[in-house]
Amino acid sequence: MAQTNKGIEEDVASAFVNHYYHLFDNDRPSLSTLYNPTSLLTFEGQKIYGVEDISNKLKQLPFDQCRHSISTVDSQPSSIAGGCGGIIVFVSGSLQLHGEDHPLRFSQTFHLIPVLQGSFFVQNEMFRLNYG
Amino acid sequence: MFIFLFSFAKNIFNFILEISTMAETNKGMEEEVASAFVNHYYHLFDNDRSSLSTLYNATSLLTFEGQKIYGVEDISNKLKQLPFDQCRHSISTVDSQPSSIAGGCGGIIVFVSGSLQLHGEDHPLRFSQTFHLIPVLQGSFFVQNEMFRLNYG
Numbered sequence: 001m002a003q004t005n006k007g008i009e010e011d012v013a014s015a016f017v018n019h020y021y022h023l024f025d026n027d028r029p030s031l032s033t034l035y036n037p038t039s040l041l042t043f044e045g046q047k048i049y050g051v052e053d054i055s056n057k058l059k060q061l062p063f064d065q066c067r068h069s070i071s072t073v074d075s076q077p078s079s080i081a082g083g084c085g086g087i088i089v090f091v092s093g094s095l096q097l098h099g100e101d102h103p104l105r106f107s108q109t110f111h112l113i114p115v116l117q118g119s120f121f122v123q124n125e126m127f128r129l130n131y132g
Numbered sequence: 133m134f135i136f137l138f139s140f141a142k143n144i145f146n147f148i149l150e151i152s153t154m155a156e157t158n159k160g161m162e163e164e165v166a167s168a169f170v171n172h173y174y175h176l177f178d179n180d181r182s183s184l185s186t187l188y189n190a191t192s193l194l195t196f197e198g199q200k201i202y203g204v205e206d207i208s209n210k211l212k213q214l215p216f217d218q219c220r221h222s223i224s225t226v227d228s229q230p231s232s233i234a235g236g237c238g239g240i241i242v243f244v245s246g247s248l249q250l251h252g253e254d255h256p257l258r259f260s261q262t263f264h265l266i267p268v269l270q271g272s273f274f275v276q277n278e279m280f281r282l283n284y285g
Contacts, residue, residue, distance in 0.1 A: 040230075042243075092281050111264075123232075128225055
């Protein structure tokens with residue numbers, strides 16, 4: 001049971017992934033609710049620190065409409081024996097930009113840290129396009 | 133005289149800006165660790181796969197193409213049983229970040245993408261992989277979390 005107790009991170013990861021990409025595709029400014037001043041984002045190699053700069057970066061991405069399509073979601077508890085409740089989420093999929101002929105493939109890693117009210121914030125995030 | 137004072141103040145301002153930027157870029161330490169780890173991991177994988185077991189311990193977790201494997205013994209067995217002998221990784225990108233708030237516990241998340249060529253196959257396969265490294269007392273790191281996915285185009 002100690003081993004299969006890890007099922008909880010799958011539920012959290014699944015809920016988070018749905019929420020994150022829904023916001024990204026439909027209400028990008030609201031993504032800022034997922035970060036705080038200690039959050040780190042590496043976007044195609046560019047390092048961005050803290051909710052303000054991260055929000056600005058996401059707002060300034062050079063497209064309006066985007067549609068993500070998620071292929072895989074993997075998750076694991078980040079602390080030894082699930083101690084601090086952090087969850088690492090590893091996503092792959094594709095994204096379609098409005099007006100572009102072909103979707104772009106991407107991978108993304110999140111590290112979610114729980115907050116008292118039972119939800120999670122994004123402490124770490126790294127995004128990479130996967131070129132074929 | 134006035135121009136001199138002005139350019140002096142400007143230099144001080146730039147210096148302060150640089151210092152505060154340095155506090156943020158102090159995160160560079162995890163880049164060195166990540167780089168050293170990535171070189172070591174894929175060198176072992178491609179040349180001495182059984183020695184990968186030295187990187188894991190009893191609490192380590194590996195998710196390999198969706199299959200969850202727990203602990204160094206089962207992980208070592210999985211890696212040994214992969215259905216190929218020769219493999220050559222080619223790394224395209226390595227990103228890293230400290231996993232704890234303000235770098236507290238020293239964990240590092242490493243995010244890798246690249247391709248791997250299996251002996252006898254025509255084309256390389258693209259992959260992405262995420263590691264969570266936790267420091268041990270002697271100054272090295274072990275792999276607490278690892279997730280591997282092939283990226284199909």
